[in-house]
Amino acid sequence: MESFESIIEVDKLNKSFGENHVLRNFSLSLKQGENLVILGKSGSGKSVLIKCVIRLIEPDTGKITILNHDISLLDQDEMDLLRADVGFLFQSNALYDSMTIRENLEFPLRRHWSKEEREAKAEAAVKEALEDVGLAHTIDMMPSELSGGMRKRIALARTIILQPKVILYDEPTTGLDPITGREISELMNRIQKKYNTASIIISHDMSCIKMTANRIIMLIEGRNYAEGTFENLIKNNDPKVRDFFEGL
Numbered sequence: 001m002e003s004f005e006s007i008i009e010v011d012k013l014n015k016s017f018g019e020n021h022v023l024r025n026f027s028l029s030l031k032q033g034e035n036l037v038i039l040g041k042s043g044s045g046k047s048v049l050i051k052c053v054i055r056l057i058e059p060d061t062g063k064i065t066i067l068n069h070d071i072s073l074l075d076q077d078e079m080d081l082l083r084a085d086v087g088f089l090f091q092s093n094a095l096y097d098s099m100t101i102r103e104n105l106e107f108p109l110r111r112h113w114s115k116e117e118r119e120a121k122a123e124a125a126v127k128e129a130l131e132d133v134g135l136a137h138t139i140d141m142m143p144s145e146l147s148g149g150m151r152k153r154i155a156l157a158r159t160i161i162l163q164p165k166v167i168l169y170d171e172p173t174t175g176l177d178p179i180t181g182r183e184i185s186e187l188m189n190r191i192q193k194k195y196n197t198a199s200i201i202i203s204h205d206m207s208c209i210k211m212t213a214n215r216i217i218m219l220i221e222g223r224n225y226a227e228g229t230f231e232n233l234i235k236n237n238d239p240k241v242r243d244f245f246e247g248l
């Protein structure tokens, strides 16, 4: 695999909506193979940050580099190419209800692979991604026939089918019961190991964070307020940091 000093580099990002200064000189660096959790209260700017990274919104100032590309300099075609390397797991899963599981998984291939490539490789890729999430038997089922946890796994299978170098997880365990949430967290770790993918994980589920985070950045007052492993941060005496770990 090509090597990168950082997979994603966010440098001094600022974003305001009117008087609401959401991000203030926010920086982060995501290393190859690393699971990085962004922890912040509701409304702290986690989604705004991720939307800047996938270029759904433009920051006011600051620079975002993904796989050595300054994304503000990419045109639409170049950005589309880069998107094959950046997987996104939506909180809503965003599966197509009218398509089978197989068709849902083939969907990203249609955009990024030629007809010849699809004919040669799609069947095997769909099978491998489904096996990765332990749901090979659902290939001809419809999303409506699956539980919430299974739909999350299928969404993850669709995210990894193009073997992205980085996965952005938006609250991957929200809305799931604790046991299913743990299964998803375990799966995220398995995917990380198998493909050496780097991830940014937005979450406030402490069980998921504890299981998956190699490093945590606390997004407080728009800034990278504190940073460290779960074990470091749980010992931090700053009251704003402590708030998150109260009761653990």
Ligand SMILES: Nc1ncnc2c1ncn2[C@@H]1O[C@H](COP(=O)(O)OP(=O)(O)OP(=O)(O)O)[C@@H](O)[C@H]1O
Binding pocket: 017, 020, 022, 040, 041, 042, 043, 044, 045, 046, 047, 048, 049
């Ligand atoms: N398009 C927008 N226009 C105006 N304000 C916005 C817009 N998007 C986000 N905001 C504001 O930015 C702030 C951060 O919102 P954001 O959705 O990033 O929070 P969050 O940390 O993801 O919260 P949650 O955990 O509840 O999802 C909020 O005050 C929100 O109202």
